[in-house]
Amino acid sequence: MKFKGEIFWQGDAGYEEARVGRIFNGRRPARYPKAVLFAEDEQDVVAAVRLAKEQGLKVAVRSGGHSWAAWGLRDQAILLDLSRMQTMAYDEATGIVQVSPAVKGGQTLAPYLEARGRMFHGGHCPTVGLGGFLLQGGMGWNCRGWGWAAEAIVAMDVVTAQGELVRADAQHNPDLFWAARGAGPGFFGVVTRFYLQTRPLPKALTQSTQIYPLDCWQEVLTWLQETHAAVDTRVELVALSLVPPGMDRHALVVHGLAMVDTPEEGREALALLETCPVLERALVHQVAQPTSFAQERQEQLRQNPEGCRYAVDNAWLQGSPAEVVPRLHEAFTQPPTAKTFTLWFSMAPLRPLPDMALSLQSEIYLAIYTIWEDEADDARCRSWLARQMATLEPVTLGQYLGDSDFTTRSLKFMSDANWARLQAIRAQRDPEGLFVSYLTSNPLTLNQNPWEVHRV
Ligand SMILES: Cc1cc2nc3c(=O)[nH]c(=O)nc-3n(C[C@H](O)[C@H](O)[C@H](O)COP(=O)(O)OP(=O)(O)OC[C@H]3O[C@@H](n4cnc5c(N)ncnc54)[C@H](O)[C@@H]3O)c2cc1C
Structure with a gap:
């Protein structure tokens, strides 16, 4: 086959x-994989799907290559690498951008849109590919206020298990459109193009930053959990335990980023951050300063260095501050390596989700990025991470696919009803299981929290 x-x-x-x-x-x-194809265009993708069928192989897909588990790397498969497909086309009349899945949301799409006064609320790390990011939901800039990035998908082009290139949107192939917004690596098709609704670029991106010594963790996290739902929904609100730029040890960083058009709006939107009860202990205290997405992306690149070994896990947390915060003690104060960081990400007030496969979220997203260089540290770092996630189980609702690796730990990531519907659509669309689906150590326990399984 050519x-x-x-x-x-x-x-x-x-x-x-x-x-x-x-x-x-x-x-x-x-x-x-039996083979890796660097596809040049949609016809290559169609041909590869047909070749896999003929040869009795499976189909796996790679866009940006950033999934923690390398979901697309599978035995007995043809791996379709989409990195050579790099279309971007913005339509001023509709504000919709057409984009190939391997385009990097921050590094490539964002500057292209910024030059046109527009943005798409893509992933924080600039090098993440749009494909994997959008299919699992996409926790982009200001997810708490603007919603999941997948909610801004207007349509997509998909090569199906039958080797046909089709349009999927609310009117055409709505079952594929529903599934693709949340199925993540369980999706049964190859998306070759997304049509995304962009939004105006905020004219006065404004940030407040407070940096505390780690021993303030309990007061700060308790205050955040009590306060975050009341913070203006134009503000992305995070707390991080990491080594801040210019410092030599971990500290607790509270960062509010206001997506606003004037400095006054920024000050107003960020005002609640000034109510932290231990503010006088802050090592750094910046109030409503101008910033840019380019600057924010630089910091993301610093936090997520290339070439390192990563073990990452996450949890949707639920419970009162008294139930949740004490369980974050070690995660925030005893990182196993200098590069490791713990992220507390506000999703409050929780927005209702549209009807799409993605259906699990809570007011607090907690992710731990354990980062090291030396293979000899694998066991130590991974067991530290496993201990933090186990400590959080009593206040864990489930997991987000984006920061998961089911070969290590697999929890609930979708509502039961949506999980059943996804299986039904898959059975109809890909009856022979051509697409590899979720990579897991135990397919029988997919979408379950192990500690809940044996409850009567
Ligand atoms: C440093 C770093 C920071 C991150 N920050 C964020 C963040 O801020 N928010 C967030 O939500 N996530 C974040 N993530 C997680 C990231 O979004 C996921 O790992 C995502 O899967 C990466 O997409 P990718 O295309 O780069 O990955 P890939 O490994 O290429 O793809 C992952 C899987 O998605 C499926 N897939 C990808 N493209 C297609 C396609 N075109 N058609 C069909 N199936 C496809 C395949 O099953 C594939 O194996 C981060 C990851 C890293 C490494």
């Missing part, structure tokens, strides 16, 4: 680089 793009079969020169060269996580899994 492709416009390049195909590397197992054993070919260049296969190993094709297999793992675009994977962000420095921990490279020992899973070996």
Whole structure:
């Protein structure tokens, strides 16, 4: 079969680089696709899906290569790498941008839109690909106020398990459109193009930052949990335990980023941040300062260095501050390495979700990025992370696919009703299981919290 793009079969020169060269996580899994195709266009994708069917192989997909588990790296599969498809086309009349899935949301799409006075609330780390990010929901800039990035998908082009290129939106193939907004790596098709509704670029992006010594963790996190639902919904609100720029040890950073058009609006939107009861203990206290997405992206790149080994996990937290905060003690104050960071991300007040596969969220998103360099530290770092997540179980509602790795830990990530509907659509759309679906150590316990399974 002839492709416009390049195909590397197992054993070919260049296969190993094709297999793992675009994977962000420095921990490279020992899973070996039969072939990796760098598709040049939609016809290549269609041809690869048909080839996989003929040869009795599965189909796996890679866009940005940033999934923690490297979901797309699967045995007995043709891995479709979409990195050579890089279309971006903005339509001024509608504000809709057409974009290929491997385009990097921050590094490539954001400057393209910013030059046109527009933005898309894509992922925080600039190098994340739009494909994986959007299919799992997409926790982009100001998710608490603007909603999930997948909510701004107007349509998509999808190559189905039958090898047909179709449009999926609210009117055409609505079952595919529903599933693609939340199924993540369980999606049964190849998205070759997204049509995304952009929004005006805020004219006066404004930030407040407070940096506390770690021993303030309990007062600060309790205050945040009591206050965050009342903070203006134009503000992205996070608390991080990390080594801030210019410092030599971990500290607790509270960062509010207001998506506003004037400095006055910024001051007003961020005002509640000035009510922290231990504000006089802050090492750094910046109030309503001008910033830019370019500057915010730089800091994201610093926090997420390339070439490192990562173990990442997350939890949707629920419960009162008295129930939740004490369980965050070690995660916030005893990081196993200098690069490790813990993220508390406000989603309050919780917005109702539209009818799409993504259906699990809570007011607090907690993610831990354990980051190190030396393979000899794997066991220590991974067991530290596992201990933090186990400590949080009594206040954990479930997991977000984006920061999950089901080969390590798999929780509930979707409502039961949506999970059943997703299985039904999959059975109809991909009856032979051509697409690889979720990579997990136990397919029978997918979408379950293990500690709830044996409850009567
Ligand atoms: C440093 C870093 C920071 C991050 N920050 C955020 C964040 O702020 N918010 C957030 O929500 N997430 C974040 N994530 C998580 C990230 O969004 C997910 O890992 C996402 O899967 C990455 O998408 P990708 O296309 O780069 O990954 P890939 O590994 O290429 O794709 C992941 C999987 O998605 C599916 N997929 C991808 N493209 C397609 C397609 N075109 N058609 C069909 N299926 C496809 C496949 O199953 C694929 O295996 C971050 C990850 C990293 C590494």
